[in-house]
Amino acid sequence: MKPVRKAVFPVAGLGTRFLPATKSIPKEMLTIVDKPLIQYAVEEAREAGVEQMIFVTGRGKDALEDHFDIAYELEAVMRGRGKSLEALDSTRSIPGSIVSVRQQEPLGLGHAVWCAREIVGDEPFAVLLPDDLMWGKPGCLRQMVDAYERVGGNIICAQQVAREKTSSYGIITPGRSDGALTEVKGLVEKPKPEEAPSTLGVVGRYILQPEVMRVLDRQESGAGGEIQLTDAMAALIGTQPFHGLTVDAVRYDCGDKAGFVTANIALALERADVGPSVRAFIADLG
Numbered sequence: 001m002k003p004v005r006k007a008v009f010p011v012a013g014l015g016t017r018f019l020p021a022t023k024s025i026p027k028e029m030l031t032i033v034d035k036p037l038i039q040y041a042v043e044e045a046r047e048a049g050v051e052q053m054i055f056v057t058g059r060g061k062d063a064l065e066d067h068f069d070i071a072y073e074l075e076a077v078m079r080g081r082g083k084s085l086e087a088l089d090s091t092r093s094i095p096g097s098i099v100s101v102r103q104q105e106p107l108g109l110g111h112a113v114w115c116a117r118e119i120v121g122d123e124p125f126a127v128l129l130p131d132d133l134m135w136g137k138p139g140c141l142r143q144m145v146d147a148y149e150r151v152g153g154n155i156i157c158a159q160q161v162a163r164e165k166t167s168s169y170g171i172i173t174p175g176r177s178d179g180a181l182t183e184v185k186g187l188v189e190k191p192k193p194e195e196a197p198s199t200l201g202v203v204g205r206y207i208l209q210p211e212v213m214r215v216l217d218r219q220e221s222g223a224g225g226e227i228q229l230t231d232a233m234a235a236l237i238g239t240q241p242f243h244g245l246t247v248d249a250v251r252y253d254c255g256d257k258a259g260f261v262t263a264n265i266a267l268a269l270e271r272a273d274v275g276p277s278v279r280a281f282i283a284d285l286g
C-alpha cells in the first residue's frame with residue numbers, strides 16, 4: 001500500500017459568505033486566535049506524515065504562499081531589536097515542500113482538486129479544506145491515515161449532520177459499520193432533507209486514490225453547475241474500497257461567520273495565555 005505523502009489544499013474559492021472580510025484577503029488567512037486557518041491545516045497534514053503540500057490557489061491568494069516563506073525584512077528588524085523569532089518558527093517550511101498551482105476559474109471543488117493532477121501523479125493523496133477546522137488529538141488526518149493503513153482505498157471524513165442541513169453537505173449511503181468506519185455504498189451532493197439517504201455528511205478531509213483524477217478528467221458538472229468532488233468519488237464506489245471515518249475531533253465550519261466566532265472562543269479558552277481573560281469576560285456576561 002502506497003503511503004499518503006501529498007496533500008491538496010483547495011484554496012481558490014471566493015469566500016462570498018465571509019464578505020467583506022474576504023474582499024482582499026483569502027478566507028484561509030482569517031485567524032483563529034493568532035494563526036491563520038491554512039496553518040492549522042498544514043500542521044494537521046504534517047502531523048499525519050504528509051511531505052508535500054499542494055495549494056490550489058487563485059488570483060489574490062499570494063498571502064497564502066507568503067505565509068510559509070521567509071520574511072527577511074520582518075526577521076531582520078526583529079533581530080535588530082533583540083526580539084524572539086519563536087512565533088515565526090511554525091511558519092517555516094522545508095524548501096520545496098509547498099508548491100502551488102492555479103485554478104484559473106472557480107469551477108468547483110472537483111475542478112480545484114483536478115488542477116493538482118500533474119503534481120499528485122500516481123499516488124494516493126489527502127485533500128484538506130482549511131475552512132473546516134478539525135480540532136482533535138491526534139489530528140483528524142492522522143486518525144484517517146491510521147485507518148487507511150488498515151483498510152486502504154478511499155477514506156472520507158464523516159460526521160452526523162442535522163436532517164434539515166443535508167442540502168449543505170455530500171451525504172453518504174451507508175453500508176456495514178465496523179467501529180468508526182462505515183462502508184460507503186453511495187454519495188449524493190447536497191440532497192434535500194426528504195431525499196437524503198442518511199444524515200451522515202462528508203466534511204472537509206479526504207484520502208483518495210489517484211483514479212479519481214481520471215473521473216475528473218471528464219469535467220462533468222453536477223449540483224449548482226459546479227464540477228463536484230462528490231460526484232467523482234461516487235464513480236469510484238464499487239471499484240475500490242471506500243469508507244467513511246467518524247473521527248474523534250470537533251469540527252468548526254469557519255467558512256461560516258458563527259462557526260468562525262465559535263472556533264475563536266473555543267480555541268482561545270484552551271490557551272494558557274489568552275484563556276483566563278476570555279473566560280473572565282464570558283463569566284461577566286452572566
Ligand code: UTP
Nearest residue numbers: 010011012013014015016017106107108109112
Ligand atoms: P466553499 O464553497 O466552502 O468555498 O468551498 P467558497 O466558494 O470559497 O465559499 P463561499 O461559499 O463563496 O463563501 C469549499 C472549499 O473548496 C474550495 C474553497 O476554497 C474551499 O476551501 N474551492 C471551491 C476551490 O478551491 N475552488 C472552487 O472552484 C470552489
